[in-house]
Amino acid sequence: MAQFLNFKGDYNGLSEKKASDNLNMYGNNIFTETEDKSFKSYHYLLDPTAVLLLISGLLQIFTLSQYVTGIMCIIMAIAQTVTLCVICQKNNENIRNRTLSAKMKYRVVRDEILQLIPAAGLVPDDIIIVQGGEIVPADAHILEYVGLTVDESRFTGDNTPVQKHDGADPKATGLKKSCIYAGTRVLNGSAVARVVATGEDTYRARQGEKHGKAADPNFSRYEKTCVKLRLPLAVAAILLCVIGTLSQILTGRTDNVTGVIVSACGWLICMFMPFVELYIRMYNMNFVRRAELKGAVIKNLTVPEKLNSLSVLVIDKSAVVAPNTLEVAGIYSKDTDLMTTVTVLACDKDEPTLAEQAFLLNAALGGTDVATVKRNELTAQFPYNDADRIGGNIYNMGGTHLVCVKGAVEKVTGLCNMSPEEMFRITARAAALAKRGLEVWTVAYYIIPEGEEIPKSLYAVQYNYMGLVSFMNATRDMIPLALQGCKRAGVRLVLTSSDSPETASSMGKKIGLSDAGMISGDEIAESTVTGEPLDYKKAEIFCRVNAAQRVDIIEKLKEAGETVATVGYSDSDYDLVAHADLGITSLENTTGSVYEASGLIVRDDNFSSVVEMIKEARQLHRNIKRCIFILLSTLIAFACTSLADMITGYGIITPMLAAVLTAAVIPLCCTGFRNVKSDIKGNMTPSGFISQGKPDKKFFIRSAVCGLICGAISALFLTLAGGVMSAQQVSSVMLTLLTVMTGAMCLVVTDKRTGAFKNGAIPKYMTVTAAVTSAASVLLPYIPFINLLFGFAVPNPLASIAAVLAGVALPAGLQIKKYLNK
Structure with missing residues (x-):
């Protein structure tokens, strides 16, 4: 096949069948496995809401002879489980596909074709091609190389670049110069190599580096917190419902034990914490998709x-x-031509820095034959680096050795033969140039006398000062x-x-x-x-x-x-x-x-792209907080309503009513904040909860207070309505009240400013969702046969109007408060 990157050899690589056999034999090239904390589809097979609906449906069918509502409960349970499983499966597939697509891929020769394969798919005997700037994916023996240097400091602790070569090192006992090792970094050059060890067989693994599983990178702090809270909240809800059920039975307020158990299922559905982490993951995935549209x-x-x-x-x-704006601003020397020649000779011959490239270009444009000057014999090379802030070369100029050096003013002048007064004058001039935003070099030279040894360091001789060079860069x-x-x-x-x-x-x-x-x-x-x-x-x-x-x-x-x-x-x-x-x-x-x-x-190195992503992420954070606010406040409100139903014994909070609220109304409303952008132009401080685990107490207090007020309104309404209407009619108006209240609260918390509807801060999806769910909750009890399927009865229209007014009471109060604060 064709040769790669001008290498001399002709490499065919493994066949796909042989590579597959090796993968089965040696396993994936994975050093540290990653924990998978994501929720799987089977987790939702035991969704509490679905289980409680199933239990209540079976009880209604076989003990209470309520066949219609019983069957509907079972259908709702199945629909709930299937929906959660499908959403979870799609989310996991999207995450897995995006994770794989974002992985670094390496050049591998297989079946005489150059392919790009993730590191995990490499197997022994694969032919890989590595080059400068890459992490070595597996232990490999070098077959051919071009100027290859590698950073092996993770094993040796020494940052000195290691020169590599092909062939063999029969006497080497540790790291071999003819091999490259997984986890090391290629600094310069390129190589073709044959993989000799992968995964746990690599030198990295044998050196005892940390094994075990890495934390799941897709399991966010919010999700971890939600998972921790679910069990204690569930236990509290169960204990509360058990106490409520036993109190009704033991006090003789009812002799229908099965009916109380069915009601308890409805109470539990209202009190169970919903799958908040599923909403959080959906919001994060939405952010990822939006970022991808922008090329990130x-x-x-x-x-x-x-x-x-x-x-x-x-x-x-x-x-x-x-980029590409660095240029020479000025050359300050008594002999500009000699200064230019010395500076050209001081530049790195193989890999000049950006400043060196700028000077070489300036010299060429100024008439200096750079190629001819560089054609002199290079005796020693000392590349410039940020640590020493000095660099240079030693050239053989027709039998005379010349040391040319350039670098930071304080470094080079300290090595020059000059008086303190002259050093002060040069330093002051360099400082004046630097205050104008210019990068300044000092240039000097030293002619090695005949018979004197070639210095092994730039610090070993005393130089003759030549002058200063300044560079300017546009921001x-x-x-x-x-x-x-x-x-x-x-x-x-x-x-x-x-x-x-x-x-x-x-x-x-x-x-x-x-x-x-x-x-x-x-x-x-x-x-x-x-x-x-x-x-x-x-x-x-x-x-x-x-x-x-x-x-x-x-x-x-x-x-x-x-x-x-x-x-x-x-x-x-x-x-x-x-x-x-x-x-x-x-x-x-x-x-x-x-x-x-x-x-x-x-997408590009435009710095504004980074800032834009920060602002988008800040907006995502606030949208997730809005979602959690609605979830917490509605959870508290529903719990208060269920407590009122326990105390009164009306049996109004049925499993079907609770399922409609928690499995339909809340998901539709809580996913409506995905496209909210009302905060992106304001001040957005970082999250202390994510960085330091400090919860926002004011946020939780506000959520609890709103939930308690909403719960008090709905509990009072339930108590009053339960005394004048049947349980089915009260269930109908409670559906209206709680749905309208949830939708209205979503609209209010979308934007802290007044005039949110006029300025477009509230997304159309949110507005339509709130309007449609509220209208459906009002109309559903009046639709013949459909209302029976859900266990509702036609209420008095005045009761429905009162439920709507009660539902918008708190949101309207919060909106009025906005105008008063303005």
């Missing part, structure tokens, strides 16, 4: 919660500056506006830069950040030695920081209780993204390792 990829359902609780967004200078236009969006969402933006304090300060101020409390990399290093704490929570700009210190900044912010997200694109951002609570990257500009470590992948 959300890897799991905890990402929306992390965005909700986000308090700090860490960005590097590369996310602030506009992205949308950054200041996006910063305002972050502030409205309660997110603090933190800028990290390897530039000088003056340059970093100037850039930060351009986008609206303050340099008050700015922390430098030198201060972080000193703090590490002395133990003196730094105030990371107040700093908005960090200057002169290297890659390791950027990770340290994130860890310190997390220790301070912040929920931290970071934006990363290049392979150097991998550690930063991996250590944050939420890593963010873009589909247009990312590497394999950063993609693997990120939870949110936006």
Whole structure:
């Protein structure tokens, strides 16, 4: 077959049959299994509402001879179970498909065809192709390579890149240079390799790294809380209903034990906590679908919660500056031509940085023959890095060795042969340039005398000062506006830069950040030695920081209780993204390792896309709270109504009435907040409940108070109506009252502002749902035969009107309060 990536060999790979056989023999290439906490379809086979409906239906048929309502209860039970199972199955399928589609896929040769396969599907003897920026998916022996270097620090603790080669290492006892290992990161180059071990057979597994199951990434904090609350609430409801049932029987208020048990089934249905986690999952899935329409990829359902609780967004200078805009602003030297030549020779020959590329382009446009200058023999190379802030090369210039160096002003000038006065003058000039937002280099050289050894370090000689070079970068236009969006969402933006304090300060101020409390990399290093704490929570700009210190900044912010997200694109951002609570990257500009470590992948590297996702997630959080508010308040209201029915003994809350309310009215109303956007333009603070487990007490108090008021209204209405109408008629008007009350409350809580209908804050779905369910609850008892199926009877029209008025009493009061507050 055709060769890959200019490799010399011709690779056919395994056949699909052989790969399938190997997969059956060795298992999936999975190191740590993930817990699956999601509710399965079979969980809903024992749905309490369906079980109670089934019990009450059988009792009505076989003991009370109420065949019509009994059969309807059984039909409702079956419909409830089937509906929940279908919804659950579809949700799980959607989650599974999205999880698989978001997984990193690797290039594998099978049946002479280059395919993309998830890491879990790799098997021994597969031929894989890896390249810079990717995480190695399995242990493999290198067959062919091009400039391959790998980071094996997870095993060795040493960050020094490891040069790899093909062939064999017969004498090697540990990590072999001819192999690549699962979990390590390819820094540069590419390779074709044959997989030799997967899953639990890898070197990573044999080293005793943590085994066991990872937490389910799709099981949100809200869902965990709901699951914990369900059992104690269910026990309380059962005890309450048992007490109510026994009190009616033992006090002699009724001798129809079966009838009381049927009523108890209705009370229990009203008091049982609905499947709140199902609603939460539906809201999260709706958010994921909306994000996909905008070109984003959300890897799991905890990402929306992390965005909700986000308090700090860490960005590097590369996310602030506009792409491809770095250019030379000026060259400051007595001999510009020699200065240009020395600087060209100081640039990395193989992989120049963006600043080096900008200077090389400027030199070429200025008439310098860069190719000819670079054609001299390279004797030694010292690439620039953020930790040392200095870099250079040693060239053999026709028999004379020349050391050319460039880097941070304080680093290079300290190595130059100059007086303190001259050093002060150069430093002051560089500082003046930096305050204008320019990145400044100092350039110097040293001619090695004949007979002197080639220095092994740039710090080993004393240089001749050549001059300064400044670079300018345009910031992205949308950054200041996006910063305002972050502030409205309660997110603090933190800028990290390897530039000088003056340059970093100037850039930060351009986008609206303050340099008050700015922390430098030198201060972080000193703090590490002395133990003196730094105030990371107040700093908005960090200057002169290297890659390791950027990770340290994130860890310190997390220790301070912040929920931290970071934006990363290049392979150097991998550690930063991996250590944050939420890593963010873009589909247009990312590497394999950063993609693997990120939870949110936006369409492009436009920073406003990230801010937009934060605001959307904040809105989702408030919509879920609205849903929970309605669920809690209606649960309390229904419980109060059931208690009133227990005390009076009227038998008004039938299983059918309870099922219609909990299985039809509440789901229709509670799913109506999905498209609410009324909060997105206002101030939206992060969720303390998600980040720190602190419940919003005011929210629960408001829910309880509203539920108790609604419950008091419905209980009073039930008590008064039960004395003048039959139980079936009261059931009819209670359906109207509770349905109208639920729908009206949904409309009121959709928007805190007045004029919600006029400004379109209430979605049409919500308005139509509230109107249709309310109208149906009023008309249903008056439809012949249909009302009998549900156990209702035709009520007095005045009673229905009174039920409607009672249902809108509290919502109308809350609406009036809005106008008064305005």
